[in-house]
Amino acid sequence: MFPEGPLAVESELRALFPWVAVVVGLAVGSFLNVVAYRLPRMLQAQWQAQCAELEGRSVPAAPTYNLWVPRSQCPSCGRRLRALHNIPLISYLALRGRCAFCEAAIPVRYPVVEAATALLFCWVAARFGWSAAGAGALVLTAFLLALALIDADTTLLPDDLTQPLLWLGLLLNLRATYAPLSGAVVGAAAGYLSLWSVYWLFKLATGKEGMGYGDFKLLAALGAWLGWKMLLPIVLVSSLVGVLVGGTLHLLARRGREIPIPFGPYLAAAGFLVLLYGDRFAALIGFK
Numbered sequence: 001m002f003p004e005g006p007l008a009v010e011s012e013l014r015a016l017f018p019w020v021a022v023v024v025g026l027a028v029g030s031f032l033n034v035v036a037y038r039l040p041r042m043l044q045a046q047w048q049a050q051c052a053e054l055e056g057r058s059v060p061a062a063p064t065y066n067l068w069v070p071r072s073q074c075p076s077c078g079r080r081l082r083a084l085h086n087i088p089l090i091s092y093l094a095l096r097g098r099c100a101f102c103e104a105a106i107p108v109r110y111p112v113v114e115a116a117t118a119l120l121f122c123w124v125a126a127r128f129g130w131s132a133a134g135a136g137a138l139v140l141t142a143f144l145l146a147l148a149l150i151d152a153d154t155t156l157l158p159d160d161l162t163q164p165l166l167w168l169g170l171l172l173n174l175r176a177t178y179a180p181l182s183g184a185v186v187g188a189a190a191g192y193l194s195l196w197s198v199y200w201l202f203k204l205a206t207g208k209e210g211m212g213y214g215d216f217k218l219l220a221a222l223g224a225w226l227g228w229k230m231l232l233p234i235v236l237v238s239s240l241v242g243v244l245v246g247g248t249l250h251l252l253a254r255r256g257r258e259i260p261i262p263f264g265p266y267l268a269a270a271g272f273l274v275l276l277y278g279d280r281f282a283a284l285i286g287f288k
Contacts, residue, residue: 014130021125021138022118026088028142029117031067033110036149038067043158076104088114117145120272127276136172137275140165140225144268147218151264157214162221169224178275179227187223191231192216215263222271230274233281238263238270 042065052059063070072081079101085091092111099106120141128134143165151157166188173184195216202210223231246261274281 017130017134018122018125021121024138025118025121026114028121029114029145030086030088030110032117032142032146032149033113034067034072035146036113036153038065039146039158039160040150040154040156042066043156043160074099074101074104077102089118113145113149117142120145124276132172132175133177136168136177139168140275141272144272148265148268151214151262151268155212155262157212157218157264159214159217162214162217166217166221166224169221169226173224173227178225179229183227183229184224187226187228187231188220189223190228191223192220194231194235195219211263215267218264218267218271222267222274226271226274226278229282230278233278233285234267234270234274236270236285237273237281238266241269242266 045062045065049059070080072086073079074081076099079099082100085095085100089111092106092114095106097106097108097111098104121138124137124141125134128137143161147157147161150161169178170181170184170188173179173181178184179187195211196213199209199211199213199216202208219231219234222234226234242261242263245266
């Protein structure tokens with residue numbers, strides 16, 4: 001017989017949570033592909049409209065374009081995809097990586113993002129369990145993935161994502177979910193000012209811009225979530241990841257040093273790792 005009572009139900013939920021997170025992660029990963037593709041184009045259209053307005057030019061009406069409209073379509077033939085074609089990961093495997101209409105190759109990035117999101121969600125669920133901290137960590141993971149993808153594509157970290165992320169972190173820490181509220185507020189301010197100071201010192205010394213303002217805002221958001229004590233581990237881990245990955249990319253792709261490499265994905269990766277194992281990183285560097 002199955003055990004009964006609230007404790008038994010809670011135990012079953014904890015056991016199921018990682019598996020539920022995998023399914024949710026697949027769906028979220030599919031949506032993140034849409035966000036990473038459409039949000040930069042939405043912002044570009046907004047900026048062009050604002051520039052035209054400032055110049056006194058009229059902007060012709062454009063078809064509705066947002067995260068929901070129009071429905072997904074094949075970039076090669078333009079045919080609208082059916083619901084069965086949008087099942088995360090499964091549809092890609094069933095179609096053998098090709099469009100159902102024109103048989104053009106589907107970018108492998110789509111199923112990779114879906115699978116990666118599912119795996120990361122499972123990791124988070126196993127680490128935090130069935131809890132408010134676990135639910136919040138899933139949200140933070142989704143935001144970090146979206147920001148990493150967009151920054152890798154465009155070298156932009158949109159305010160539309162970094163600002164809500166910062167405020168959400170502060171709200172969750174009203175009850176010290178990840179850090180005391182005072183530590184979260186200081187973390188947000190210190191996260192922004194630390195990279196802002198590095199940016200200006202580098203610019204004054206070299207006359208060049210070493211990073212963008214979006215990096216300041218992302219670190220501020222991570223500070224709001226994890227508190228000021230986690231800022232140093234985040235910066236150190238992101239720098240280490242940046243050196244390893246960035247150096248490898250330069251060697252493999254033979255990219256010139258003048259070509260900028262976005263720092264956002266490294267910050268996002270470091271933020272995720274510190275979210276899960278922040279205490280261990282802090283202890284490792286003797287910073288608690």
